[in-house]
Amino acid sequence: IKTFIDHGVKKILVSSPHCLHSFKNEYPEFNARFEIVHITEFLRELIAEGRLKPTRGYAKRITYHDPCYLGRHNGIFDAPREVLKSIGELTEMAERRQNSFCCGGGGGRIWMETPKGERFADLRVKQALEVGAEVLVSACPYCITNFTDASLGQSIEVKDITEVVQEVI
Structure with missing residues (x-):
């Protein structure tokens, strides 16, 4: 934190919802007063301003998984959906937004010896398949690893x- 402060950092762009949460909600007690922006918010802004222009639509059927620390803990639900809808069709799973199902990466569950097929990530992939998704998209490295x-x-x-997004620009 001291390094950021010493170098006059004003804004931090993060791809990890866990980093977003730490910088935004925990680090202010250490005098960290930065604007913290998640990559989905940044992409939404670039697309809305016409600074990032998709050259074609995404051809595969997408469903989106809300990461716990992006959605439930920080209230970012719309930005990723707006980004995905700007490039293709978004098919929603039943458990989404505030009621999204955890990927199993948090709280140490990733290291538990849960039988295959019963892990949270297994159940979530099954839910994605049930809505006919060809691609399960998320915005969290833990979720991506588990899925x-x-x-x-x-x-x-x-x-x-x-x-x-990179595939359509």
Whole structure:
């Protein structure tokens, strides 16, 4: 934090919802007074301003998973959806937004020996497949890691939202 303050940092762009949460909600007690922006908010702004222009629509059926620390803990639900809707069709899963299902990456669950098929990520991938998604998109590296493992042998791809945007610009 001292390094950021000493160098006059005013704004920090983060891709991890966990970093967003720490900088925005925990670090102010250490005199950290930065504007913290999640990559989905930044992408939404660039697209809305016409500074980032998709050259084509995304051809595959997408569903979006709300990461716990982006959605429930920090209230960022619309930015990722607006980004995805600007490039293609978004198919929602039943459990979304405030009621989203955890990927299993938080709280140490990732290291538990839960049988395959019963892990939170396995259940979430199943939910994505049930809505006909070809791509399960999230905006959290923990979620991406868990879903990538859970999707092995399944007919679904797992991608970070930035990867999907990169494919259409």
